[in-house]
Amino acid sequence: MLKPMEREVLAQKLTEERDRLLKLARDGLKFSMERDRNIGRDSIDESMEEEIFSTELRLRDREKYLIQKLNAALERIASGTIDVCEECGEKISYRRLLARPMTTLCIDCKEEKEKEELARSQIVGRGAVDADHMSDSMDDD
Numbered sequence: 001m002l003k004p005m006e007r008e009v010l011a012q013k014l015t016e017e018r019d020r021l022l023k024l025a026r027d028g029l030k031f032s033m034e035r036d037r038n039i040g041r042d043s044i045d046e047s048m049e050e051e052i053f054s055t056e057l058r059l060r061d062r063e064k065y066l067i068q069k070l071n072a073a074l075e076r077i078a079s080g081t082i083d084v085c086e087e088c089g090e091k092i093s094y095r096r097l098l099a100r101p102m103t104t105l106c107i108d109c110k111e112e113k114e115k116e117e118l119a120r121s122q123i124v125g126r127g128a129v130d131a132d133h134m135s136d137s138m139d140d141d
């Protein structure tokens with residue numbers, strides 16, 4: 001179990017990050033509303049506009065995904081399971097949680113998983129790794 005102080009620090013980190021993402025998501029929404037107003041204008045090349053829009057949508061999906069992860073981590077703090085590895089049930093160190101507050105794995109399980117991912121990506125080849133996977137290795141752990 002983490003000390004109350006430690007939980008407090010993690011909760012604050014997670015909340016700040018969530019607020020930042022929510023703000024980004026709101027800005028993205030504003031962007032699409034402005035886009036809607038621009039429909040009918042023929043000054044913008046259509047395919048180019050389509051590309052901008054799909055990039056923007058992808059970004060928003062990513063924010064949504066991260067916000068869900070942040071919320072899940074906040075719930076784990078509330079229920080006192082934030083420092084329990086979901087793979088082996090061992091304790092996740094506070095130091096690791098400070099660096100990766102969204103992680104659900106202890107360092108041993110994480111390293112194990114990374115080895116598996118590496119092996120898999122070598123088989124499938126670059127670029128074939130699905131997006132979910134990518135975010136996992138880039139952000140969580």
Ligand SMILES: [Zn+2]
Binds near residue numbers: 086106
């Ligand atoms: Zn573990």
